[in-house]
Amino acid sequence: xxxxxxxxxxxxxxxxxxxxxxxxxxxxxxxxxxxxxxxxxxxxxxxxxxxxxxxxxxxxxxxxxxxxxxxxxxxxxxxxxxxxxxxxxxxxxxxxxxxxxxxxxxxxxxxxxxxxxxxxxxxxxxxxxxxxxxxxxxxxxxxxxxxxxxxxxxxxxxxxxxxxxxxxxxxxxxxxxxxxxxxxxxxxxxxxxxxxxxxxxxxxxxxxxxxxxxxxxxxxxxxxxxxxxxxxxxxxxxxxxxxxxxxx
Amino acid sequence: xxxxxxxxxxxxxxxxxxxxxxxxxxxxxxxxxxxxxxxxxxxxxxxxxxxxxxxxxxxxxxxxxxxxxxxxxxxxxxxxxxxxxxxxxxxxxxxxxxxxxxxxxxxxxxxxxxxxxxxxxxxxxxxxxxxxxxxxxxxxxxxxxxxxxxxxxxxxxxxxxxxxxxxxxxxxxxxxxxxxxxxxxxxxxxxxxxxxxxxxxxxxxxxxxxxxxxxxxxxxxxxxxxxxxxxxxxxxxxxxxxxxxxxxxxxxxxxxxxxxxxxxxxxxxxxxxxxxxxxxxxxxxxxxxxxxxxxxxxxxxxxxxxxxxxxxxxxxxxxxxxxxxxxxxxxxxxxxxxxxxxxxxxxxxxxxxxxxxxxxxxxxxxxxxxxxxxxxxxxxxxxxxxxxxxxxxxxxxxxxxxxxxxxxxxxxxxxxxxxxxxxxxxxxxxxxxxxxxxxxxxxxxxxxxxxxxxxxxxxxxxxxxxxxxxxxxxxxxxxxxxxx
Numbered sequence: 001x002x003x004x005x006x007x008x009x010x011x012x013x014x015x016x017x018x019x020x021x022x023x024x025x026x027x028x029x030x031x032x033x034x035x036x037x038x039x040x041x042x043x044x045x046x047x048x049x050x051x052x053x054x055x056x057x058x059x060x061x062x063x064x065x066x067x068x069x070x071x072x073x074x075x076x077x078x079x080x081x082x083x084x085x086x087x088x089x090x091x092x093x094x095x096x097x098x099x100x101x102x103x104x105x106x107x108x109x110x111x112x113x114x115x116x117x118x119x120x121x122x123x124x125x126x127x128x129x130x131x132x133x134x135x136x137x138x139x140x141x142x143x144x145x146x147x148x149x150x151x152x153x154x155x156x157x158x159x160x161x162x163x164x165x166x167x168x169x170x171x172x173x174x175x176x177x178x179x180x181x182x183x184x185x186x187x188x189x190x191x192x193x194x195x196x197x198x199x200x201x202x203x204x205x206x207x208x209x210x211x212x213x214x215x216x217x218x219x220x221x222x223x224x225x226x227x228x229x230x231x232x233x234x235x236x237x238x239x240x241x242x243x244x245x246x247x248x
Numbered sequence: 249x250x251x252x253x254x255x256x257x258x259x260x261x262x263x264x265x266x267x268x269x270x271x272x273x274x275x276x277x278x279x280x281x282x283x284x285x286x287x288x289x290x291x292x293x294x295x296x297x298x299x300x301x302x303x304x305x306x307x308x309x310x311x312x313x314x315x316x317x318x319x320x321x322x323x324x325x326x327x328x329x330x331x332x333x334x335x336x337x338x339x340x341x342x343x344x345x346x347x348x349x350x351x352x353x354x355x356x357x358x359x360x361x362x363x364x365x366x367x368x369x370x371x372x373x374x375x376x377x378x379x380x381x382x383x384x385x386x387x388x389x390x391x392x393x394x395x396x397x398x399x400x401x402x403x404x405x406x407x408x409x410x411x412x413x414x415x416x417x418x419x420x421x422x423x424x425x426x427x428x429x430x431x432x433x434x435x436x437x438x439x440x441x442x443x444x445x446x447x448x449x450x451x452x453x454x455x456x457x458x459x460x461x462x463x464x465x466x467x468x469x470x471x472x473x474x475x476x477x478x479x480x481x482x483x484x485x486x487x488x489x490x491x492x493x494x495x496x497x498x499x500x501x502x503x504x505x506x507x508x509x510x511x512x513x514x515x516x517x518x519x520x521x522x523x524x525x526x527x528x529x530x531x532x533x534x535x536x537x538x539x540x541x542x543x544x545x546x547x548x549x550x551x552x553x554x555x556x557x558x559x560x561x562x563x564x565x566x567x568x569x570x571x572x573x574x575x576x577x578x579x580x581x582x583x584x585x586x587x588x589x590x591x592x593x594x595x596x597x598x599x600x601x602x603x604x605x606x607x608x609x610x611x612x613x614x615x616x617x618x619x620x621x622x623x624x625x626x627x628x629x630x631x632x633x634x635x636x637x638x639x640x641x642x643x644x645x646x647x648x649x650x651x652x653x654x655x656x657x658x659x660x661x662x663x664x665x666x667x668x669x670x671x672x673x674x675x676x677x678x679x680x681x682x683x684x685x686x687x688x689x690x691x692x693x694x695x696x697x698x699x700x701x702x703x704x705x706x707x708x709x710x711x712x713x714x715x716x717x718x719x720x721x722x723x724x725x726x727x728x729x730x731x732x
Contacts, residue, residue, distance in 0.1 A: 054567075085564050
């Protein structure tokens with residue numbers, strides 16, 4: 001598989017703060033991969049994801065996504081990526097359907113194509129009965145599912161998911177897993193951050209563990225478990241590598 | 249274009265579903281204009297239309313006391329109260345009633361006030377004719393006592409105090425002049441009096457002409473271009489009637505014609521062009537003022553909408569969309585500009601139909617320069633939106649934007665002359681008021697509504713309002729780009 005994202009010696013620090021959030025990240029993500037980006041709180045996961053999506057600038061290094069230099073032409077990336085942020089990035093006074101349609105229109109969909117896409121995605125995440133409910137009146141699970149499809153309506157090649165199952169019930173979580181596996185099976189590249197190690201172990205082809213702005217492990221879940229003595233799952237590997245000290 | 253349409257639709261849906269926001273935008277300004285205009289109208293009526301109760305104690309019972317009482321009655325502004333129930337008022341009772349807050353003003357003419365005024369007039373005449381050999385003129389003066397006292401309830405507003413005091417001063421001055429004149433002529437022998445009449449009369453008429461010229465020149469100097477070119481003082485010198493022989497025969501009694509004859513008639517006129525048909529009224533002033541005030545309150549929903557997007561994640565999602573922030577902001581601007589214009593239309597309708605219906609006021613007149621009005625409305629709406637964009641861009645939280653935005657609108661409104669005309673402010677504040685976009689807006693509307701001004705006159709303010717919007721818009725765009 002060829003690399004769809006290439007990150008070289010990436011550094012990031014904020015003005016007025018000499019501490020680097022990312023300290024020279026080197027990483028390749030391949031086309032069609034279900035890639036897990038793991039790490040404790042404040043490790044730099046969301047920062048890395050934001051840089052790849054073009055939301056944040058970086059101090060040093062380079063990021064290439066599908067041969068697009070993100071440092072220079074990040075806007076060219078917009079049509080090919082889908083971002084599902086950690087927050088419910090929807091308009092509370094709009095209905096589920098209106099929200100999904102709005103983001104579809106922003107991606108240039110209109111008329112029948114838009115209506116078909118909205119119906120399709122509402123069906124995929126089983127929101128038919130809630131389509132006309134305002135987001136502010138929906139449960140956490142409905143919001144999460146609507147949040148997911150609002151980032152997918154334009155059928156992007158690369159999908160970035162920042163903790164998409166945060167705070168949802170087992171049923172909604174299961175539906176989201178199934179759909180993401182289906183998307184990945186159809187050739188989409190998925191970059192996924194989560195704190196649920198079991199989730200990453202089950203779904204991801206490959207994971208990278210990042211801590212304090214540095215990559216501390218990279219490989220398939222099986223490889224990482226095998227490489228760490230006395231570890232039977234990814235959760236144990238994670239704790240062994242990042243320590244048990246609280247990160248606040 | 250499709251994207252812009254989608255953003256406009258999204259913003260529109262968001263606004264119409266935000267009921268508290270709609271109340272702030274449309275209902276509150278209407279309530280405000282009804283409340284403020286009604287209150288102001290009532291206050292003015294109280295001052296000028298309705299007769300104000302005034303306690304009057306006349307301890308003098310001579311010319312001065314009677315003249316003041318007559319003057320107060322004839323002025324038409326006051327209802328003179330000389331007794332409460334069946335008890336005639338005395339100074340102590342009047343004071344007690346005012347302290348208790350039952351009345352706001354009381355006038356007491358002191359005992360022997362006329363006699364003291366006459367004595368003072370005589371001393372002045374003597375002093376005027378005294379030569380250097382006369383013993384120190386100061387010796388001619390005796391200790392002065394108040395002839396007339398005004399008592400005010402401590403809660404009475406200064407403007408009202410000033411109105412009453414100046415009315416009383418006018419009365420007292422006219423009486424004083426008459427006392428001096430009559431005392432002067434009384435002191436002359438009858439023959440000399442007859443000889444002096446024609447030259448004095450001619451001299452007074454000559455002086456009147458000079459005063460007229462000086463007054464016109466001074467007015468031109470102070471009012472500049474605001475004074476109509478054909479301005480002429482409306483002074484009609486009346487025939488000055490000094491029937492001194494008769495006066496002397498009657499003693500201190502005055503010719504009634506002279507008493508009611510003012511030498512200079514002052515007519516109140518508005519400095520506006522001849523063809524101006526709009527009269528400046530409370531409605532003409534308040535409607536544009538409060539429409540602007542309401543427009544600037546767009547800051548709350550607009551900044552709120554921007555902050556919701558920024559703090560709740562949609563901002564980040566928007567940034568990954570193939571649409572420019574320029575388009576996103578324009579989507580907001582179009583919707584909020586429409587709201588501002590709708591607010592203005594509502595306020596205009598209130599001024600044309602509801603205020604006259606409820607308070608019986610003269611309906612709002614829009615003037616004949618409709619293009620200027622449309623452009624002023626658009627420029628003001630865009631300036632209000634610009635202010636919303638600035639607050640929405642730089643505030644961090646909803647409450648910060650809400651509190652800061654509201655207070656700033658209030659401050660800018662005060663500085664802009666929404667509540668109190670700029671010319672009534674202290675000089676330093678008048679200078680600061682120049683930076684208020686609300687002042688640029690209100691000045692434009694007043695020029696159109698009251699002065700019948702055209703585009704040329706309001707052009708400078710329209711440019712200021714538009715530039716304010718452009719700068720605010722650029723700040724919002726640049727900050728968006730910089731936030732990467």
